[in-house]
Amino acid sequence: MLGPVVGVLALQGDVIEHVRMLSAAGARAVAVRHAEQLDDLDGVLLPGGESTTIGKLLERFGLLDPLRVRLSSGLPAMGTCAGAILMGSHALLADGTPSEQPLLGVMDTVVRRNAFGRQVASFEGLLDIVGIPAPPLRAAFIRAPWFERIGDGVQVLATVDTPAGAKVVVARQGGLLAAAFHPELTGDPRLHALFVEIIRARQT
Amino acid sequence: MSDASELSGTRRPSEGDTHGAIGTARVKRGLADMLKGGVIMDVVTAEQARLAEQAGAVAVMALERVPADIRADGGVARMSDPAVVEAIMQAVSIPVMAKARIGHFVEAQVLESLGVDYVDESEVLTPADETHHIDKHAFTVPFVCGATNLGEALRRLAEGAAMIRSKGEAGTGDVKEAVRHMRAITTGIRRLAAMSHDERYRAAKDLQASYELVDEVARAGRLPVVLFTAGGIATPADAALMMQLGADGVFVGSGIFKSGDPVKRARAIVEATTYAGDPEIVAKVSRDLGEPMVGIANDSLAAEQRLAGRGW
Numbered sequence: 001m002l003g004p005v006v007g008v009l010a011l012q013g014d015v016i017e018h019v020r021m022l023s024a025a026g027a028r029a030v031a032v033r034h035a036e037q038l039d040d041l042d043g044v045l046l047p048g049g050e051s052t053t054i055g056k057l058l059e060r061f062g063l064l065d066p067l068r069v070r071l072s073s074g075l076p077a078m079g080t081c082a083g084a085i086l087m088g089s090h091a092l093l094a095d096g097t098p099s100e101q102p103l104l105g106v107m108d109t110v111v112r113r114n115a116f117g118r119q120v121a122s123f124e125g126l127l128d129i130v131g132i133p134a135p136p137l138r139a140a141f142i143r144a145p146w147f148e149r150i151g152d153g154v155q156v157l158a159t160v161d162t163p164a165g166a167k168v169v170v171a172r173q174g175g176l177l178a179a180a181f182h183p184e185l186t187g188d189p190r191l192h193a194l195f196v197e198i199i200r201a202r203q204t
Numbered sequence: 205m206s207d208a209s210e211l212s213g214t215r216r217p218s219e220g221d222t223h224g225a226i227g228t229a230r231v232k233r234g235l236a237d238m239l240k241g242g243v244i245m246d247v248v249t250a251e252q253a254r255l256a257e258q259a260g261a262v263a264v265m266a267l268e269r270v271p272a273d274i275r276a277d278g279g280v281a282r283m284s285d286p287a288v289v290e291a292i293m294q295a296v297s298i299p300v301m302a303k304a305r306i307g308h309f310v311e312a313q314v315l316e317s318l319g320v321d322y323v324d325e326s327e328v329l330t331p332a333d334e335t336h337h338i339d340k341h342a343f344t345v346p347f348v349c350g351a352t353n354l355g356e357a358l359r360r361l362a363e364g365a366a367m368i369r370s371k372g373e374a375g376t377g378d379v380k381e382a383v384r385h386m387r388a389i390t391t392g393i394r395r396l397a398a399m400s401h402d403e404r405y406r407a408a409k410d411l412q413a414s415y416e417l418v419d420e421v422a423r424a425g426r427l428p429v430v431l432f433t434a435g436g437i438a439t440p441a442d443a444a445l446m447m448q449l450g451a452d453g454v455f456v457g458s459g460i461f462k463s464g465d466p467v468k469r470a471r472a473i474v475e476a477t478t479y480a481g482d483p484e485i486v487a488k489v490s491r492d493l494g495e496p497m498v499g500i501a502n503d504s505l506a507a508e509q510r511l512a513g514r515g516w
Contacts, residue, residue: 011478012241012262033479048238050262050298057260057478081238093297113297119321120344122231125224142234143299143321185234 004042004199007032009067011057013049013082017184018192025192027199035066043076043175043199046083048142048182051091051113054082055102064102071106076175076202078195084171084178085111085145092148107173108151111180115146115167127181129170130157132190139169139181146180147171175202232346232366235299235321236430239263239453243443243474244432246270246457248288250295256460259470263299263321265455266292271328271375272458272497275509281329283311289318301348306515307333309342316345322367324348325360327514328374328457335516340364350434352385352512354392357427358413368427370451371512372435375458377499379442381512382435383449389431390450396422435512438463438497440476440490447480464494 003026008018010031022029022045029045032038044067046054058064071077071087079087087107091099094114116123122143126136141160147168150156158170158179169180170191175198183191242262247253253264268284269277283304293300299321304311311332312323325338327350340347341364350371351357357368370389372382396407399422408418420428433446434455443454454477460470472489479485507513 010241014237014240017237033482049240050238050242052257052298053242053260053262053474057475060475061479099297118319119231119235119299119346120316120319121226122235123224123226124228124230140230140234142231142238182234182238185230185237 003027004196004203005030005040006043006045006196006199007037007041008045008047009054009083011049011061011063012053013047014182014184015047018045018047018080021184021189021192022196024189025196027192027196034061035063038063038066038070041070041075042203043078043195044071045195046077046079046086048081048083048184051082051085052101055086058086058104059102064104068104068106071104071176074175074202076177076195076199077106078177078179078192080179080182080184081142081144084147084180085113087176087178088147096148107171107176107178108154109147109171109173109178110149111145112148113145114143115148116141116144116162119143124186127158127160127169129191130155131194137183137188137190138186139183140185141169141181144169144180147178175199227344229366233429235346236348236367239299239432240430241478242453243470243477244301244453244455245460245470246455247292247461250291252461252466253292253295253300255467256470257296257298259467260474261298261470262453263301264292264296265301265303265324265457266320267303270458270461271511272377272462273375274328275375275500281305283308283315283329286314286318289315289320293319303329304338305329306331307336307338309338312338312343312345312347316343320345322346322348325365326350327371327511331514337363337515340366348432350512350515351389353388354396354421355411355413356515357389357431358411358417358421361427361429362414362417365429367430367432369432369434369455370446371515372433372437373502373505374435374511375500376436376502376505377438377459377462377497378502379436379438379445380502382433382437382446385435385512386433386446386449386451389427393421393426397425436502437473438499440472440486440493443473444476444480444486447477453477459497462497464496469493469496
């Protein structure tokens, strides 16, 4: 059986790492830079990068609205770090004030950017994720956000303990999967495999 | 909406031996991965930093004078005033980089204490040590370093650099040296990849780099870190040229804020970097950009005016 076709948004960020992980997880990954490419996809992956840069490019090259429409009408999507920010309905700056930036707004989440701090606070560790059996996944958090608030229809898949309490770092809303960290950097394709499973379940 | 911090019953991260490890090679190199396909812009004020962010820069490089002015003014070029760096950090939400002099590890310590996201150990500033570069393993903040060829890139990696950029010839608006350096690095990698094992020992000697690093690059067919380009990029077509030559992203120094219409040009260079392989888009964004920076042809520079020769 041929794997589902997943478009990796390739405007900016760590695209090739996601292409490799999706392939390892049994999907056929293609780089997407044009709106007309959205028609033939079974799923979309929004990579890590700079959310402000990717959002502006989505807007300038006419991808923001078509992508929003596709995701709103049920196309599964996975977002990591910047991708998770773009999927949310609101973004906050690190200090908690609103961030004015283009967003897809398809997930009922408020995402706080750089919530763990600047680069010197970036870290990696082991993370238990609901739906991924042991051992825990190695996760790299790079200037990472967290989910400040989530809607009632959003499921929490993983949290990280911080001095400010447990913070949500992986969330799911139907076919939308968002992670604050970078599963594409640690060589373990299990979160990508979970996404491919979500796509397959919605195809049948 | 429920407040996420009040959630109970969710699973906690396990206490692995390296849980919460900061400053690892992975998180240092990882930030550079997130900048790929993007443009990093030199800025000297908070206002310029905001314009760069609005134009779509993935990061800004905070400095006191752009390379074209360092060239014009002469004298010793040093790390920026911490007040300037902090003002820029407060003005934007994208990563902020700052330059330290080659070998000046205290400037790097100061920049790390300010919380900058990347330190550029840069030949654009006046070198502080004519023999040694900074031991970059000793820092939590990651470093980017310039290189003119593969051997230089590998020596910087051995010292702990987490990102490499071509040096080019900063402050000239002449892309020729960036092309030369990018080609030297990528050709060097292809040559290594074609070598047999015994030939790689000899190559390590010629490159003045460790065999282990040479072997790693030969096997992977690429550097183990992100490779950006810098030094003389002034137009959208320059940026697209460097991307097609194998750069993962672009630094633009004097090319933006020394041009006639910085906002428009910054935006156009961002767009040409994303769509580097699409000449119709590069053509479209190159229209009506106003005056580019007044260039200095590299060939007209005396040897002592060239910055790329700094670093060892």
